[in-house]
Amino acid sequence: MITRDAIRYTRIPLTHGSGALPAVGFGTLIPDPLVTKQAVKTALEVGFRHFDCAERYRNEEAVGDAMQEVFKAGAIKREDVFVTTKLWNTNHRPERVRAAFDASRRRLRIDYVDCYVIHTPFAFRPGDEQDPRDEHGQVVYDSGVTLVETWRALEGLVGGGQCKSIGLADVTLERLQEIVAVSRIKPAVVQVETHPYLPEWGLLDFCREHGIVVQAFAPLGHALEPKIVDDPVITAIAKRIAKTPAQVALAWAVQRGTAFLTTSTTLGHIQENFEISALPEDAMREIRDDITTSVRFNSVVGTGVPGFIPRSR
Numbered sequence: 001m002i003t004r005d006a007i008r009y010t011r012i013p014l015t016h017g018s019g020a021l022p023a024v025g026f027g028t029l030i031p032d033p034l035v036t037k038q039a040v041k042t043a044l045e046v047g048f049r050h051f052d053c054a055e056r057y058r059n060e061e062a063v064g065d066a067m068q069e070v071f072k073a074g075a076i077k078r079e080d081v082f083v084t085t086k087l088w089n090t091n092h093r094p095e096r097v098r099a100a101f102d103a104s105r106r107r108l109r110i111d112y113v114d115c116y117v118i119h120t121p122f123a124f125r126p127g128d129e130q131d132p133r134d135e136h137g138q139v140v141y142d143s144g145v146t147l148v149e150t151w152r153a154l155e156g157l158v159g160g161g162q163c164k165s166i167g168l169a170d171v172t173l174e175r176l177q178e179i180v181a182v183s184r185i186k187p188a189v190v191q192v193e194t195h196p197y198l199p200e201w202g203l204l205d206f207c208r209e210h211g212i213v214v215q216a217f218a219p220l221g222h223a224l225e226p227k228i229v230d231d232p233v234i235t236a237i238a239k240r241i242a243k244t245p246a247q248v249a250l251a252w253a254v255q256r257g258t259a260f261l262t263t264s265t266t267l268g269h270i271q272e273n274f275e276i277s278a279l280p281e282d283a284m285r286e287i288r289d290d291i292t293t294s295v296r297f298n299s300v301v302g303t304g305v306p307g308f309i310p311r312s313r
């Protein structure tokens with residue numbers, strides 16, 4: 001019998017790549033490595049099987065340690081887990097891509113990455129400084145490489161077994177169309193900010209049409225104001241179906257066909273975010289039609305500068 005709880009185990013087969021992406025995902029943008037490690041272990045224990053990482057988060061070792069400890073305990077195996085990690089802006093030059101990919105694998109202590117994603121479409125000055133700035137404090141971009149050239153380098157990683165799929169993040173629909181038009185291997189996933197206050201229906205339609213999975217980051221709006229969990233439409237549905245507002249927003253994300261990446265360092269929230277159940281159709285309609293608030297919380301899509309990561313890091 002299919003129950004309403006089955007959606008928490010939804011797996012989305014990848015059209016452009018091997019494997020399937022668990023729709024319920026856990027993001028690892030957590031500043032403290034010890035807290036990261038504990039959060040990842042807890043997330044694995046409560047049922048998350050999809051983890052989003054990045055060299056820019058500077059905590060891949062902590063994620064790797066957590067996964068190794070859980071794998072060693074025996075109940076969960078590497079192949080049960082889908083791991084995404086991301087190429088940072090300072091490594092867009094094709095000759096830097098393989099080394100950045102291998103370094104992420106080494107830090108995460110995994111032989112293969114399920115999906116390797118270009119973190120933003122903006123190339124920064126190549127080098128070890130992740131946030132290169134000029135004397136006026138302005139970001140130093142790199143005009144010596146195009147997104148298509150970086151994409152070609154990612155295509156070159158696929159096929160040897162170490163990289164199962166590739167994707168893009170923080171792209172507009174126009175940038176995505178550009179890559180789809182010229183790619184040998186199309187993006188398996190596109191990771192963008194999307195939630196009830198930024199539904200991105202146009203991007204979602206394009207992705208559906210081209211077999212690309214949308215990974216929704218900030219599905220709870222990064223807990224910023226105006227808070228999605230306080231939205232009157234969401235809270236009324238939550239009350240009606242005896243779930244929390246966060247569970248309503250996350251179930252909506254899965255039911256409309258995206259995967260989500262939520263992050264929490266609070267045990268109760270990690271468990272709550274996994275324990276989603278399907279929404280009735282009228283609730284799906286109300287979220288689509290009755291919410292008029294429109295907010296983008298993260299400006300990374302316009303600059304390549306990550307809005308939720310403190311600048312000094």
Ligand SMILES: NC(=O)c1ccc[n+]([C@@H]2O[C@H](COP(=O)([O-])OP(=O)(O)OC[C@H]3O[C@@H](n4cnc5c(N)ncnc54)[C@H](OP(=O)(O)O)[C@@H]3O)[C@@H](O)[C@H]2O)c1
Pocket residue numbers: 026027028029030052053119169170191192216217218219220221222223229246247261262263264265266269270272273298300306308
């Ligand atoms: N591609 C990109 O440029 C990009 C940018 C940003 C993020 N990401 C990815 O997306 C992931 C998620 O982003 P996000 O942190 O913005 O996600 P989010 O889940 O929208 O926001 C996380 C915030 O919501 C709170 N929260 C979590 N569960 C809650 C619940 N059940 N009830 C109430 N509050 C709750 C958390 O606080 P507590 O810790 O107290 O629970 C935390 O402050 C990141 O970790 C990263 O992997 C990618």
